[in-house]
Amino acid sequence: xxFFLPLLAVEGTTVDYLVPLAAAISLVYSASxxxxxxxxxxxxxxxxxxxxxxxxTVLIVLWILASVL
Amino acid sequence: MxxxxxxxxxxxIAGILAYLVPGLGHVYQGRYVKAAIYFVCVLGIFSxxxxxxxxxxxHLRWDxxxxxxxxxxxxxxxxxxxxxxxxxxxxxxxxxxxxxxxQHSDQQGGALQETIDADFKGVFTHQQLGHGDVHGRITGQxxxxxxxxxxxxxxxxxGKTVAGQELNLTLNGSSQATSLAIGPRVTGLDDVTPKxxxxxxxxxxxxxxxxxxxxxxxxxxxxxxxxxxxxxxxxRAATDHFLAPLSDEAMSHLHGRLGKYYELALxxxxxxxxxxxxxxxxxIQGPAYGYGDEKPEESEAEKKPDAAPVATV
Numbered sequence: 001x002x003f004f005l006p007l008l009a010v011e012g013t014t015v016d017y018l019v020p021l022a023a024a025i026s027l028v029y030s031a032s033x034x035x036x037x038x039x040x041x042x043x044x045x046x047x048x049x050x051x052x053x054x055x056x057t058v059l060i061v062l063w064i065l066a067s068v069l
Numbered sequence: 070m071x072x073x074x075x076x077x078x079x080x081x082i083a084g085i086l087a088y089l090v091p092g093l094g095h096v097y098q099g100r101y102v103k104a105a106i107y108f109v110c111v112l113g114i115f116s117x118x119x120x121x122x123x124x125x126x127x128h129l130r131w132d133x134x135x136x137x138x139x140x141x142x143x144x145x146x147x148x149x150x151x152x153x154x155x156x157x158x159x160x161x162x163x164x165x166x167x168x169x170x171x172q173h174s175d176q177q178g179g180a181l182q183e184t185i186d187a188d189f190k191g192v193f194t195h196q197q198l199g200h201g202d203v204h205g206r207i208t209g210q211x212x213x214x215x216x217x218x219x220x221x222x223x224x225x226x227x228g229k230t231v232a233g234q235e236l237n238l239t240l241n242g243s244s245q246a247t248s249l250a251i252g253p254r255v256t257g258l259d260d261v262t263p264k265x266x267x268x269x270x271x272x273x274x275x276x277x278x279x280x281x282x283x284x285x286x287x288x289x290x291x292x293x294x295x296x297x298x299x300x301x302x303x304x305r306a307a308t309d310h311f312l313a314p315l316s317d318e319a320m321s322h323l324h325g326r327l328g329k330y331y332e333l334a335l336x337x338x339x340x341x342x343x344x345x346x347x348x349x350x351x352x353i354q355g356p357a358y359g360y361g362d363e364k365p366e367e368s369e370a371e372k373k374p375d376a377a378p379v380a381t382v
Contacts, residue, residue: 017333020117021340024110031106032347035075036361040106 015059022051071355075100080353087352089152091345094352107348111341115151118337125277125323126334127154129162130314144335150342150349154312161313165255183211183254185224191301193236195286198297202231207282207303209240211251219245222284223292226299240299241292242284248295252280252302256310256319261302277310277319279303 023044030044077083078098087094092108095101118126129145132138149155189207194200205228214221226238242249252261256277279302288294315323324331351357 014329021114021337024114025340025344027106028110028344028347031103031356032351033356033358034361035072035100035103035356035359037102039361040103 015055018055019052022055023048026051072360074360075355077353077355083352084349087349088150088345091151091348094349098352103351107345111151111345111348114337114344115154115341118334118341120334121330121337122327122334123323124311125315125319126331126338127158127312128314129158130165131162144339147339148342150345155342158312161255161311165314168253168255182213185209185211185222185251185303187303189226189228189282189299189301189303191282191299193230193238193286193297193299195238195297198234198236200297203228203236203299203301205229205236207240214243214245219243220249220251222249222251224284226286238286238299239289239292240284241287248285250281250283252282252305254280254305254309256305256313256315277313277315278305278307280305 026044026048027040030040030047034040034043071077076098083094083098085094086097087107090108091111092104092106095104095107127145127148128141130138130141145155145158148158186208187206188204190204191202192200193203203226205226207224207226209222209224211220211222221243222240224240226236226240228236230236244250261279261281282303283298283300285295286297286299288296327334
């Protein structure tokens with residue numbers, strides 16, 4: 001776990017700007033797909049987690065590559 | 070086919086309203102939750118982007134088919150998804166182009182006529198009074214130059230030096246004789262370079278909110294004898310620099326000063342513009358997948374109960 005701590009410390013500032021962007025994209029995209037509010041928010045939440053998860057995966061892969069190479 | 074429970078009213082009007090202000094089309098249709106989502110998310114991201122880019126991330130400028138111009142224009146096309154921003158930016162571009170044309174036509178006799186009455190901040194040099202920083206007010210008239218060439222300025226400065234000494238100066242200058250330099254009304258062409266008289270290197274300040282001002286100080290009686298010069302900046306009205314095009318130097322300066330935040334500002338405003346396209350489409354056509362309470366389609370096996378069972382071992 002301590003291996004990833006520097007990653008969070010260094011990249012946190014930039015990533016912070018992308019999280020609200022991902023939330024807005026998820027909400028707007030989901031709102032344009034469905035009308036029912038509950039469905040919109042549920043889908044937006046899932047999409048947000050997918051985007052953030054993908055970003056974190058890429059971040060971790062890049063971090064490992066940068067550390068190893 | 071749009072779900073009948075979704076009331077689109079007049080989709081064209083809703084689409085236009087949604088284009089002008091994110092969420093406004095949905096307010097017109099009575100879809101308030103969606104209106105709030107679009108308004109907060111799209112305008113929120115857009116405003117954040119504008120704030121990161123010091124309100125200079127959105128502008129239109131076209132100088133010809135160079136690579137840099139094409140990139141800028143492509144960016145503006147994305148930002149143009151929000152009408153309330155795209156329309157003023159286009160109007161500012163139009164005014165900017167007019168001003169460029171007018172400046173080029175100076176040699177043929179065309180020139181800008183304008184009354185100047187603005188706060189001034191800068192430096193002065195005077196044969197008798199010395200030199201130093203001053204602030205005060207400039208009043209005067211910018212007129213067409215002699216024989217229709219260039220522009221001339223006749224006016225006054227009244228203000229104080231940093232030491233508190235009162236100054237009343239008579240100003241005169243001609244753009245043809247390089248004794249006058251004043252920034253354009255609409256931003257984008259030049260920088261403000263306060264002359265540093267204490268030996269420091271001049272520092273250019275690229276800012277759309279300021280116009281460069283330089284004129285000669287003349288004798289109040291004769292209005293001919295040159296006594297020194299006044300150089301600094303006067304403010305430009307917000308309507309003359311907000312969403313107006315920037316010069317290449319100003320762009321480079323912004324990039325250098327803001328770094329990645331200017332890039333983030335561009336990305337935020339591009340994405341906000343593109344997201345509003347989804348909102349416009351939703352206002353015109355309704356939700357893409359349906360109302361949201363539809364049951365998932367039955368599987369093939371459920372549809373055909375008498376189908377042969379899959380063999381298992």
